[in-house]
Amino acid sequence: MSSAIRIRDLRKSYGDVQALDGVDLDVPEGSFFGLLGPNGAGKTTFINVLVGLVRKSGGTAEVFGYDVEDDYREARDRIGLAPQEFNVDRFFPIREVLQHKAGYHGVSESEARERADEVLKRVGIYDKRDTRFDWLSGGMKRRFVLARALITDPDLLILDEPTAGVDVQLRHELWETITELNDGGTTILLTTHYIEEAERLCDEVAILDSGRVVEVASPEELMDRGTDDIVVSLRDEPTAVPDFAAEDDRVEAVELDGTKLVVTAREGGLVAPDVVRKLDAAGHEIVDLEISRTSLEEVFVEMTRTDEERATERSSDADDAPSDATDDGGAGDAAAMEAER
Amino acid sequence: MSVDRTGFYALLKREVLRFVRRPRNTFVPPFITNVLYFSVFGVILGERINEISGVPYILFILPGLIVLGAVSNAFENASFSIFHGRWNRYIEEVLTSPLSYRSMVGAYVLSSATRGIVVGALVAVIGAFFTSVGVARPFYLVAFMVVVTLLFASFGIVGGLWADDFDDLTMMNQFILRPLVFFGGVFYSLNELPTLLRQVSLLNPMIYMVNGVRYGFLGVSEVNANLSLAILTALTLAVTAVNVVLFRRGYGLTD
Structure with missing residues (x-):
């Protein structure tokens, strides 16, 4: 299967800070791919490199075979992005914002109008079409950024924390919508803090920690560990x-x-x-x-623990070890091995 | 590529609609300011000032006031639109699209120049209520108006990309644009100045803009109109090219 996203040795540094430190990753076309990682792991930086909001310091990044810098127009045309932070035009009612966005992607005015109505109905905020973004509720804002990502009919839909701060019902509705899109062939790249979300939706997840991919596997494979x-x-x-x-x-x-x-x-x-x-x-x-x-979640926490956290746990286990060691000679080593695992 | 053409028109339309739908912020202020300029400088003071270059003072300042209104609004529109989009991050809607950098810059520059020309026309209409005005050289009038608004729209983009907060926008207007305009021969003739000041004034690009538009209206100019037009056109192309480079490099736009 060909790759929707192909990343090799991707690097991004801010001064001395390495936000991305040699990322290699392939996201298969048509897959539902999760990107997990603690805060500051580099997830949003990674996404922003793909859409052109962050300039990479090194390595290559391709979307459907198009380099995100050399062939930026072809790459960006295939991506729909629903970012974590709201970045919506506040001057216009939301239907017009969608029409403008579709226009930037080369969609004619008449078709953009039709598509805008269609996606607003799809995410359930059509009756708010003449309202400005600032006047929408938090949940509606989340729905809107999804609608904006869909208006260009993307081959790759990138969702950065799409359900952050939304209630359970809306979360399930959003899950249903993006699952339908994936069933229709759209590749989905999802970042989330809700491990349950990745467990339920993703075919495969990559765990990103300190700017590096520490693991790529299906949720089931990870849980088996x-x-x-x-x-x-x-x-x-x-x-x-x-x-x-x-x-x-x-x-x-x-x-x-x-x-x-x-x-x-x-x-x-x-x-x-x-x-x-x-x-x-x-x-x-x-x-x-x-x-x-x-x-x-437990596997994720274990994989993304810092060396400092592991050392703290080892030292705490070692403190407990002497009394156990008297009764059971191997207990201290076993605890240390457990911490290493 | 049709995607780029459609995208360019979409962004141009968005930018024009933004200022058209907010007349209280975009057209009412220059209207009031220019009614005051014509009343005070043209009528009240102007009647006490002799003719300059063979025309009444109110007619002499009219082209300058048109340039002042046009370039200020072209600059303000471009710098505000870019900076506000950066500040609220909605410029990302454009940046993440397949629009070429040339089309992005083209749409921002052209829409801002349009606002400048509309304000310039508004000032001319206000002037027509205070004095009778004709157009001696229509080609030069149109050419200079187009070039000076495009040039200041392009400068506005650089300002919008450079600014870190709203105070920077105010600062550019107060400390750069306004002195250039007031020492740009809007309210006085170069011939009134001592030789040294006159030579210094010739370094101010505003002199050539004001005189170019004055040449269009009155057929008189204190500098060579053709040379001015050529230099301003070259400068406009250069600044616009700089804009495209800044967009491509993501200056002020990407991390």
Whole structure:
């Protein structure tokens, strides 16, 4: 599949600060691609390089094969952008703003009028067509910037935090709209702080941290890298439980608290049947079973922790280690390894 | 490319509509100012001043007031439109479009020059109520009006890109534009000045603009009209080219 976005060694520096530090990325045509990262990771800078609002310091960036600087007109014509910060013309009613934007992209006046009405209806603010942007509510403003991104019928729709600050109902409506667009073949590049949003919508996500891509994978692949908790409630408090960890290297910890047994394991859904079988074979009666899946958010937080945060956690684990080490010689090392993972 | 032509017209239309729909901000102030200029300088003081270059004082200042109104408004329109778009970031609607940089600059310059010409015409109409005025050299009148408004629209774009806040816009108007205009031969003849001051004044581009338009109206000029027109045209092309380079480099527009 060809790439909607192809980035090689993309760099952007502001003085000594490296906002983008050698980004390599391919976004397949037709995909729903998420760009995740903590504040200051470089997500908006990355997007702004594509649309021409930030000039790169080095590397190459192409949109549908067009270089964003050398072939800027072809590249920009294919992009619809709904930015995080509102940047809307406040002199004109919103329908006219849309007509102007369509005009800048070469759409004739008559067609621009039709398209403006169409996209305003699509995002549900047609009855506000003669209102200026400043007089719209927060949710309507979000809808409007999506409408403006759609008026040019883009092949690549870039949504920078499209649901920031909107209520749950609107968020679901926006999700539905952009999913429909993606089903129709539009490539979507989404940045979001709502991990659930990426989990639900994206085929693939890139995690950006300190101006670098630290991972590109599907949300499912990322979640499989975390650990799940298999929580088993037993009828009676057992005196001993089978040694799950010895027989399955996916099991990382076992904890017994009264009648509640918690098995922490990678691929928890696959490990759970074994746990149940072994408990049953050992004569334990199970009254309840629950698998608590790791969330993308937990994986994301782990991947984007700073070295300082890791060091702090290691030192805190090390402080706890001596008393454990007396009982269990490997516990301190295990904690350090966990922190490294 | 038709995308560029359609886009250029769309931006030109947007820019013209912006000032047409806000007459209280764009046309009423020069109307009031010029009624005052003609009343005070033309009628009250003018009757006490002898003829200059063979014409009554009120007729002598009329071309200067037209140039003053036209270039101030062309400059103000371009600098405000660019700066306000940057300040509120809606200029990004244009910057993220497939419009060529030449078309962007062309639309901003042409729309601002249009406002300058409309204000110039407004001043002429006001002047016609105070004195009888004819046009001796229509070609020169039109040519100078077009060139001087285009030139100051182009300067306005540089100002709009350079300004960091609204105070910078006021500063450019008060400390650069206004002194140039007032020492540009609007209200007095170069012949009235001592030799040294006269030589210094010839460095002020406004002298050539005012005299060019005066030549169009009255057929008299204190400098060579053809040479003035050629120099001003060359300057306009140069500043417009600078505008395109600034847009291409993203000066004041991109990070």
